[in-house]
Amino acid sequence: MELPSDEEDGTFTNISLADDSEHLSRKRSSEVERAHSTMMNADMDAVEAENQVELEEKTRLINQVLELQHTLEDLSARVDAVKEENLKLKSENQVLGQYIENLMSASSVFQTTDTKSKRK
Numbered sequence: 001m002e003l004p005s006d007e008e009d010g011t012f013t014n015i016s017l018a019d020d021s022e023h024l025s026r027k028r029s030s031e032v033e034r035a036h037s038t039m040m041n042a043d044m045d046a047v048e049a050e051n052q053v054e055l056e057e058k059t060r061l062i063n064q065v066l067e068l069q070h071t072l073e074d075l076s077a078r079v080d081a082v083k084e085e086n087l088k089l090k091s092e093n094q095v096l097g098q099y100i101e102n103l104m105s106a107s108s109v110f111q112t113t114d115t116k117s118k119r120k
Contacts, residue, residue: 104110
């Protein structure tokens, strides 16, 4: 292998390969660091996206639970109103039943005939 020579004085010029290898090593190290940083950023972005999806899902579920609670409260209030109306109607039925009984007992048309007393 021939080394380059300086034509003026006939001496050889040494080219250091160490500088090139050190430069290449730094360059590769820098590229590796950039790739690692990019991967870490991508991982962090993925984690943030996953956290965002989980947060949205939790928010959706909380809203759904709140809506169901309101629906349950509405249904419970409706059941209470129906129970109250039912009690009122039962009471009215009892009053009407008693009134009809009183009318029937006061009327001669609805009086029962005693068959035993007629036979004697």
